[in-house]
Amino acid sequence: MSTGSPVGSHRVVSPAGALPQAADRLDPDPDIADDEVRISVERLNLDAASYRQLHDAHGGDGEAIRAEVRAIIERRGKMHNPVTGSGGMLIGTVDAVGPRSPLGLKTGQKVATLVSLTLTPLRIDDRLARWDGRSEQVPTSGHAILFARSIAAVLPDDLPEHLALAVLDVCGAPALVRRVVGRRPEGAATVAVIGAAGKSGSLSLAAARDAGAAQVVAVVRDEIEAAQLRGSGLADEIVVADATDPLLLAKKVNKALDGGGADVTVVCVDVPGCEHGAILATATGGTIVFFSMATSFPAAALGAEGLAADVEMLIGNGYVPGHADYALELLRANPHLKDLFIDRVDHANRQLASLSEEEQA
Numbered sequence: 001m002s003t004g005s006p007v008g009s010h011r012v013v014s015p016a017g018a019l020p021q022a023a024d025r026l027d028p029d030p031d032i033a034d035d036e037v038r039i040s041v042e043r044l045n046l047d048a049a050s051y052r053q054l055h056d057a058h059g060g061d062g063e064a065i066r067a068e069v070r071a072i073i074e075r076r077g078k079m080h081n082p083v084t085g086s087g088g089m090l091i092g093t094v095d096a097v098g099p100r101s102p103l104g105l106k107t108g109q110k111v112a113t114l115v116s117l118t119l120t121p122l123r124i125d126d127r128l129a130r131w132d133g134r135s136e137q138v139p140t141s142g143h144a145i146l147f148a149r150s151i152a153a154v155l156p157d158d159l160p161e162h163l164a165l166a167v168l169d170v171c172g173a174p175a176l177v178r179r180v181v182g183r184r185p186e187g188a189a190t191v192a193v194i195g196a197a198g199k200s201g202s203l204s205l206a207a208a209r210d211a212g213a214a215q216v217v218a219v220v221r222d223e224i225e226a227a228q229l230r231g232s233g234l235a236d237e238i239v240v241a242d243a244t245d246p247l248l249l250a251k252k253v254n255k256a257l258d259g260g261g262a263d264v265t266v267v268c269v270d271v272p273g274c275e276h277g278a279i280l281a282t283a284t285g286g287t288i289v290f291f292s293m294a295t296s297f298p299a300a301a302l303g304a305e306g307l308a309a310d311v312e313m314l315i316g317n318g319y320v321p322g323h324a325d326y327a328l329e330l331l332r333a334n335p336h337l338k339d340l341f342i343d344r345v346d347h348a349n350r351q352l353a354s355l356s357e358e359e360q361a
Helices: 048-057 062-076 161-168 172-182 199-210 223-229 246-256 275-280 297-306 323-333 335-360
Strands: 012-014 037-046 088-097 110-113 122-124 137-146 152-154 190-194 215-220 237-240 262-267 282-290 312-315
Touching: 037 048, 037 161, 048 062, 062 122, 088 137, 088 161, 110 161, 137 161, 161 199, 161 323, 161 335, 172 199, 172 262, 172 282, 172 323, 190 199, 190 246, 199 215, 199 262, 199 323, 199 335, 215 223, 215 246, 223 237, 223 335, 237 246, 246 275, 262 275, 275 282, 275 297, 282 297, 297 312, 323 335
Parallel strands: 190 215, 190 262, 215 237, 262 282, 282 312
Antiparallel strands: 037 088, 037 137, 088 110, 110 152, 122 137
């Protein structure tokens, strides 16, 4: 058994010298190095920005979406959308553990990977035959490789796998929101979450509450999403606004906050073009957390400069120590939040149940 690089550089096929995330292609050979772990894959979860781009590019044609995802994985040895630069994560069962792996995993454990599919060597063996291309969750079989510096969480026993996967996919968001809001005096921070009805958005609302925010504003795209949040207790105000219309977005957020911008603005929208609205909606000296792979960071940086906006801008990198446990704790503690997640994954659950019935027949 060979010794691998803890960051996985030995798995890079091209270009030479790149790290796995930046690589064009990885080697998903199932033979593991002595510090690697092999996962028997059961389901992929494509990140929202990537799936939306694929859906829009193919006009919602599930067959075409499936064919492109399959082609990306086969060509790149990982699920790395070349347009959005994003991937997702997966769940599966630990199949083999190298003797020098520091991850503490054991064979037979059901786990969710907490590192992006853009840097995870992946090989599928069923051509995605059980996926209709119409949801972010992709039932499949194959294997994936974790490195010494990868992260994975053992799936909890008290939650359905689909629900746990949906939470763990975005678990970095609430942990970072708690940290940022917690830097301000208790009960002092005003928080606006853009894209608040989605997975990362609703968890961010809960985290802002948990961190002692003085006022929490949820920004959603339409009345359907607003109705989902009403009565949940997750937000003090619900604003319906197009996040890509910067002037209108800022006007509505400022009105909800009695004329001032938010001390902390969290961007969880899976469409591009939301950077300038977030900047205008944030108070001088405030902080913006961009937790969306659709974000253009040059647009954010240059936009803030051009608007003479004195704001701190953070990239939500998906990892904060303890992030998985914290996200699951928020879900368990808030029935309304749990209901939102259940509604979100219910469609995928019905699809998978239908597929299982067809296989048994």
